[in-house]
Amino acid sequence: MVTPVLPLTMSGAVVKRRSKIVLGPVDLTIGGQGLTIVLGPNGAGKTTLLRALHGLERLAQGDTVWQVPLDQARARQGFVFQSPIMLRRSVLDNLTYPLRLNGMAKPEAAQMARGWAARVGLDRALEQPAPQLSGGEQQKLALARALITAPEIVFLDEPCASLDGRATREIETILLAAHASGTRIVMATHDIGQAKRLATEVVFMMRGAIVENGPAAAFFASPKTPQAAALLRGDIVE
Amino acid sequence: MGDIWEGLASGFWLVVTLDPDLVAITLMSLRVTVTATLIASCIALPFGAWLAIRRFRHRRLVIAVLNALMGLPPVVVGLIVYLLFSRSGPFGVLGLLFTPTAMIIAQVIIIAPLIASIAHQAMRDLWADYHDLLISMSASKWQRVKTLIWDGRRALLTAALAGFGRAIGEVGAIMIVGGNIDNATRVLTTAIALETGKGDFARALGLGFVLIGLAVTVNIVIHTVGRTEREGKW
Ligand SMILES: Nc1ncnc2c1ncn2[C@@H]1O[C@H](COP(=O)(O)OP(=O)(O)O)[C@@H](O)[C@H]1O
Ligand SMILES: [Mg+2]
Numbered sequence: 001m002v003t004p005v006l007p008l009t010m011s012g013a014v015v016k017r018r019s020k021i022v023l024g025p026v027d028l029t030i031g032g033q034g035l036t037i038v039l040g041p042n043g044a045g046k047t048t049l050l051r052a053l054h055g056l057e058r059l060a061q062g063d064t065v066w067q068v069p070l071d072q073a074r075a076r077q078g079f080v081f082q083s084p085i086m087l088r089r090s091v092l093d094n095l096t097y098p099l100r101l102n103g104m105a106k107p108e109a110a111q112m113a114r115g116w117a118a119r120v121g122l123d124r125a126l127e128q129p130a131p132q133l134s135g136g137e138q139q140k141l142a143l144a145r146a147l148i149t150a151p152e153i154v155f156l157d158e159p160c161a162s163l164d165g166r167a168t169r170e171i172e173t174i175l176l177a178a179h180a181s182g183t184r185i186v187m188a189t190h191d192i193g194q195a196k197r198l199a200t201e202v203v204f205m206m207r208g209a210i211v212e213n214g215p216a217a218a219f220f221a222s223p224k225t226p227q228a229a230a231l232l233r234g235d236i237v238e
Numbered sequence: 239m240g241d242i243w244e245g246l247a248s249g250f251w252l253v254v255t256l257d258p259d260l261v262a263i264t265l266m267s268l269r270v271t272v273t274a275t276l277i278a279s280c281i282a283l284p285f286g287a288w289l290a291i292r293r294f295r296h297r298r299l300v301i302a303v304l305n306a307l308m309g310l311p312p313v314v315v316g317l318i319v320y321l322l323f324s325r326s327g328p329f330g331v332l333g334l335l336f337t338p339t340a341m342i343i344a345q346v347i348i349i350a351p352l353i354a355s356i357a358h359q360a361m362r363d364l365w366a367d368y369h370d371l372l373i374s375m376s377a378s379k380w381q382r383v384k385t386l387i388w389d390g391r392r393a394l395l396t397a398a399l400a401g402f403g404r405a406i407g408e409v410g411a412i413m414i415v416g417g418n419i420d421n422a423t424r425v426l427t428t429a430i431a432l433e434t435g436k437g438d439f440a441r442a443l444g445l446g447f448v449l450i451g452l453a454v455t456v457n458i459v460i461h462t463v464g465r466t467e468r469e470g471k472w
Contacts, residue, residue: 056370074376085371088364088389088467098375 005066005073005152006032006184008053012062015048023048023208025062030153030186035179037195037216038188039231040205041238046188047082049205050155053186054079075102078146078154082161084138086130091122094130094141098149116144120174136167143174153184160194172198192232196220204228206237241439249443257444264448267406267425270338274345275402282350282401283394286357287386290365301358307351312344316411319344323415336417341425344411349401356400360393361386392467396460403456407449426452 007029014024023045030036030053038046051057053064054077066073087094095113100106117123120140125133130141139159146154156175160168175198179185189195195202199216204225212219212228223229231237252260289301321327323335323343334340364386372382387394409427416423418432426449433442 054374056373071376074374077374079370079374081370085367087368087371087385101375101377101381 003068004032005068005076006030007067008153009065010053010062011065013052013059013064014061015052015057016060021060021208023052023057026052026210028053028203028210028213030184033182033184034200035175035185035198036187036201036203037199038186038203038205039190039192039195040188040211041190041231043207043238044205045208046190046205047157048208049203049210050079050157050186050188054155075149076152078149078151080139080142080146080154080156080159082157082159084135084142086133086138086141088129088131090127091117091130091133091141092126095145095148098145102149112148116148120144121170136163136170139163139167139171140174143171147174147178147183151183153186154178156185156187158188158190160189160191168194204231245439245443248440249445249447252440252444253447260441260444260448262421263424263426263429263445266338266423267427267449267452270341270412270425271345271402271405274342274349274405275398277342278346278350278353278401279398281346282352282354283357283397286354286397287361287383287390287394289354289358290361291383291386304351304355304358308355310348310351311410312348312408313410313414315347316344316414319347319411319415335415336419336423338416338423340415341412341423344415345405345408348408348411349405352404353397353401356397357394360390360397364390364393392463396463399456399460399463403453403460406452406456 009030010026010028012024013026013028015022026049028049038049040046048057052059055064055070055074056079068076087097089097092110092113095116096104096106096109099109099112104112114123114126117126120143122133122137122141122144125137130138133141143156143159146156160171163171172194175185175187187198195216199219202212202214202216202219203210204212204219204223204227206227211225212223219228220232223232227237289297289304319340320335323329323332323340325335334343368382368386368389372385377385407427409431412423412425413428413431416425416428418424418428424432426445430442430445430449433439433445
């Protein structure tokens, strides 16, 4: 039995940019199950929080603790960036890339890649250069590429921010399927509708700090802070 | 005017009849410049890539020096190589002055900074693009380097070709260190200079056609590589 990487505990985490605090101090536990939505206006620190959890940001203070050593934990996470990073390769090669990094044989990796391409509707674009795909297709490819290694947790940074309704729904469908099969999901968005559709837990952020954090149902029914209440009423919060 | 037309016609004739002298000079040019390009690429491509990926003290200084070296006048490079390899110079005992080897050395010095600089820019852009993804996927240092080299292969080839283009048309340095000796160190550019001086425009133009052909070919290849890059082929 492999030790699960979760729960993940972040304590007293502070991220600075040019000696200015942009995040924290943050205390947050990401448990074994659920779909956490990190909600907040632009500049609230959602991206920074996700990157810090994933280990892409150097912490000025505090730490992040997984249930397994850090080098093992990293390989069991996925990350989808707000603007998808496409390898300058074909769709197929983008999908096989993380598998090949982990040492999977080429035919096996290609077979898995075809399966995932089909699941995200890219099976007819397999040989196409990934940078040529549309924004929505790129984001679906990035999502499939993050999920293909069967990570225990996936972070997504506003994956639908620049997508139309149809692409957004496709992404959400894939995400819900991954969630149903046991993948822990932590996703940033500033779209309250999306948060309501997906969240089981909400982390509400403003100005680099977590303002509210708890079960989604409670957050949407009776927000504890005036800022969250204002946001849910549809006021502009900044 | 008549002279020029006549020269053009007979120059063209020399090319189409594969005049033995012209062929020999062309082959010497290619031998020197291809060798210089290969050697310079072996040094400059990894160096440029390394500069793009590694963060270290004085990195900016190294890049500034590299850009300064790119602007070195080839004639001065020729002079320095001449002094180093002349009989009384530190490497005089090697007896390399007025040999193709000396010309190769001069060309390597001239084009290596150019190749390194182009490779550096390309790799820097690619690395900026890929950095977060490769870290996120916990690619090892070696896997990262392999990925960058593979996905940047067209840019690296372009860098090498740019070096070739610069070297094949260079005349000052190889004139000084090669001496333009018939059947030994005479190449296209130095032969053109000589024939023009002698007033043999037919020969000069024939050689010029070949040189233009090579330069144009290189640029077409660079252009094609750029297009396949955008279209994402190979
Ligand atoms: N590269 C950077 N340099 C300086 N400040 C930055 C940088 N990136 C983000 N910030 C600042 O950090 C804060 C949080 O940003 P971010 O995490 O991107 O917020 P969000 O993703 O919620 O929009 C913002 O105030 C932003 O201005
Ligand atoms: Mg953001």
